[in-house]
Every structure is written in structure tokens, then in C-alpha cells.
Amino acid sequence: MFKQLTYFIFYISIILTATSCQAEPEVTMPDKPLEIVLNTTAKALYESNPEYTAFQENDAQPMGVTFQGYNFPTSNMATTTFIYPNGQITLNNVVTVMGLDNLKDNDRSLEFLSISFFLRDESNNITDEKAYDQTMTLFDELENKGWVFNYSIGSPRLFKQDSFDFTIADHTSDLNLDFTYPLTFEEWMQLDDIHTWQLRHGTDVFMDIRYNRQTDPATNNRYYLMDLDILSEKELVQQMVDSVNRNSWDQYYPEEYKDLPLARLQSETQALEMGLNIQQDQPDYTLPLVLEKTGIDTSKFVSIDPYKITYEEFIKRQEAGEDMTPYYENQPTAKPEITSQAKGRCPANQPCPKSGYWFTLAKADSRAYFKQGDIMPDYPNNNWGEVIWQFDGEEG
Numbered sequence: 001m002f003k004q005l006t007y008f009i010f011y012i013s014i015i016l017t018a019t020s021c022q023a024e025p026e027v028t029m030p031d032k033p034l035e036i037v038l039n040t041t042a043k044a045l046y047e048s049n050p051e052y053t054a055f056q057e058n059d060a061q062p063m064g065v066t067f068q069g070y071n072f073p074t075s076n077m078a079t080t081t082f083i084y085p086n087g088q089i090t091l092n093n094v095v096t097v098m099g100l101d102n103l104k105d106n107d108r109s110l111e112f113l114s115i116s117f118f119l120r121d122e123s124n125n126i127t128d129e130k131a132y133d134q135t136m137t138l139f140d141e142l143e144n145k146g147w148v149f150n151y152s153i154g155s156p157r158l159f160k161q162d163s164f165d166f167t168i169a170d171h172t173s174d175l176n177l178d179f180t181y182p183l184t185f186e187e188w189m190q191l192d193d194i195h196t197w198q199l200r201h202g203t204d205v206f207m208d209i210r211y212n213r214q215t216d217p218a219t220n221n222r223y224y225l226m227d228l229d230i231l232s233e234k235e236l237v238q239q240m241v242d243s244v245n246r247n248s249w250d251q252y253y254p255e256e257y258k259d260l261p262l263a264r265l266q267s268e269t270q271a272l273e274m275g276l277n278i279q280q281d282q283p284d285y286t287l288p289l290v291l292e293k294t295g296i297d298t299s300k301f302v303s304i305d306p307y308k309i310t311y312e313e314f315i316k317r318q319e320a321g322e323d324m325t326p327y328y329e330n331q332p333t334a335k336p337e338i339t340s341q342a343k344g345r346c347p348a349n350q351p352c353p354k355s356g357y358w359f360t361l362a363k364a365d366s367r368a369y370f371k372q373g374d375i376m377p378d379y380p381n382n383n384w385g386e387v388i389w390q391f392d393g394e395e396g
Helices: 042-047 050-055 128-144 160-168 185-190 233-238 243-273 288-294 311-319 339-343
Strands: 013-018 034-037 056-061 065-071 078-084 087-102 112-119 194-201 205-215 222-232 345-347 356-360 368-370 388-391
Touching (some): 042 050, 042 065, 050 056, 056 087, 087 128, 112 128, 128 222, 160 243, 222 233, 233 288, 243 311
Antiparallel strands (some): 013 034, 065 087, 087 112, 194 205, 205 222, 345 388, 356 388
16 A cells, blocks of 8 residues: 655645646536545545546456546646645646556555646647657656656666666667656657656655657647556555466565566676676665565565676576576575564654664664654665664663
């Protein structure tokens, strides 16, 4: 479930107001803005916005889920404002707001929210130059609000400036381009007409930004449809296992996790073949839910050194029966302890939720006593990554 972030982005309020773009007489937007809170149920979403009944949408899917939300006509689209503690981000030309819900449980909070909108100018299409400017502005605003690039633990550990070259190469993934990399317009035009950026806020809120760039053959006008897919940590992890095992993801994740070092080795072998460098000291980060449910601390991800062996050679020798253990890096000697997850956790720079002793793995000998309401210390530029304080009891 999305965490309640009164100090963070989520609680997100998303306020949709009407635009006057080519309004059709039969389509009337309510005066009251549409208000959405991420960690709400589909039932509460609808009940809190009765004026928008005509725009509600329920699209049943296989596997016991449905998409629930709102669908606006392209002739009278909405404006969406994301409210943050340090300001807001506004999106125009919104056509859909959809959340993934469980058909069997109307009281289950939405774990996934997708917002689709067009990049447009006054003529209702857009030039590539203006689409580039609008997207770069959005990326700057997101970075200002605390979003960071979310490289997955199976992705190559590239320097920011190399992520573009890797992305546009043949037979590589388009998910590794850092949204904070300052793309030039010429580089923007080299991206595929469908491209995705991956973002993370803290350790348990994620966003995929995707654009679809098209040209109308009849008019030669350009169109950019953008999607913001916002996921909880649970939704992100569940996507890593087979769809039939979603509800038992914690049982199947450890098996999927074993294959990720090879996935990283494959991508890093591709990068080295391109003449790029691997940033081997780049830290991974902890997925708190995975740590709690499986005992796997993803910040201690086990890798295979691509400078010692290529992916093809590794597979060949492994299939021949050779013990490949010596080629693994950071091999854990024991299962990580997860006591902190059962007792409580608190990110740095946030109020301590409970008086007692706390520690963080980001700093040696960090165990200390904090009173409820104390601001938890941060240790920037540490070798661990995200600073998460973990409760360790009330006794000294």
C-alpha cells in the first residue's frame, strides 16, 4: 500500500479542472474539481466525486482486477495539479485517470494509478521542439520535488552520461535512460517513438513516464501522448513474478531474484562491448517490503563482475557444469536480519514515530536513542544509499 506521506509527495492531491479546448455543447465539465488521493479505494474515489459520475469508467480485466477511474473527452480535457509540500506540478490536456483495483475487495487501496495526457500547443498539436521543452520542464520539476532515477537491480551500473548511448543502441533496453540527464534536442529526436523513463521517490513509490510520439499522415501534425504510471512498492515487486503468482509474490520473489545477477551481467556485457564503463561502486537500495517479507536486502545485491567474465562465457561454463561461485561479487554469508521491519522504520529527516533506540545501516555504530517527534539524522553521500532508521527496542 502507498505510504501516507504528509511530509512527502503522497498524500498526493490531484485536482482536475476543466479546460475550454474546443468544448462541445453536450459535454459539460462540473465546476467542482475532481480530487484524487492515491491511497484511497475505488469506492471512496467515486463517492467523493459524485459530480463526475458521467466520466467514471470500470474496465474489468482477467486475473480478478479492474481499471477504475475517469475518462475525459479529447474535446474537453482536464488540468491536473499534483500538490507537494514545496509547491505543485500542473499537467494540462488530461484524458484519463485510472487506478488498478481488486474486484474481490472494494476496500483495498489502489496500488497503481495512471494519468494520460497530451502535449499540445494552441493549435492542439505540437512541434517536436515544444514537446521537448515541455518534457524537460516536467523532468526539472519532478527532480525538484525529490524524484530520482530508478535503475532496477538488473540494470547496468552506468554513468549518467553513458545512459543515453546505451539506450539508443540496438538490442538494449530503453528503460535505462536517466531522466536527470540533460538531453539535447538532437538526442531527444534519436529516441524511439515510444520511450519510457523510470523514477523513484524514496524507497517505495515509483513512476514510469512514457511518451508515444506519432505523426498524422493526413496533416503531418505531430502528437505526443504522455503517461505517468505511479506504483506502490508492492505493485512494482509483484510485476517481477508471474501474474498467476501475484498474491503469493513473497514466495516466488526469491527464485526470481536469483536470476537478476545474470540479467545485470548481460546488460553490463553489452555496455562494455560498446566501450562504456561500469560504475561498480554504484549502490543499490533497500526495498523495505521485500526485506520484511523475504529477508532479502536488495541494497546488498549480489553481482557478477563483467570485467572478469562476459555473459556468454558465464552461461557457457555454467552449462558445462563449472562452479561459477567465485565470479559472484558481494555474496552474502548469512540471511539478512529483518527485525527492524517488524518493529518500525523511519526515513532520514522525518519525525521519529516512537521513542526508543534506532539504528541505520548507512552509518557504522549509529544506534542511538530518539524521542518521538525528533527529526531523524541524515548521512548524505554515504556508501549505503537511502538512509532508513530502524527501530531496535526501548532498552539501552
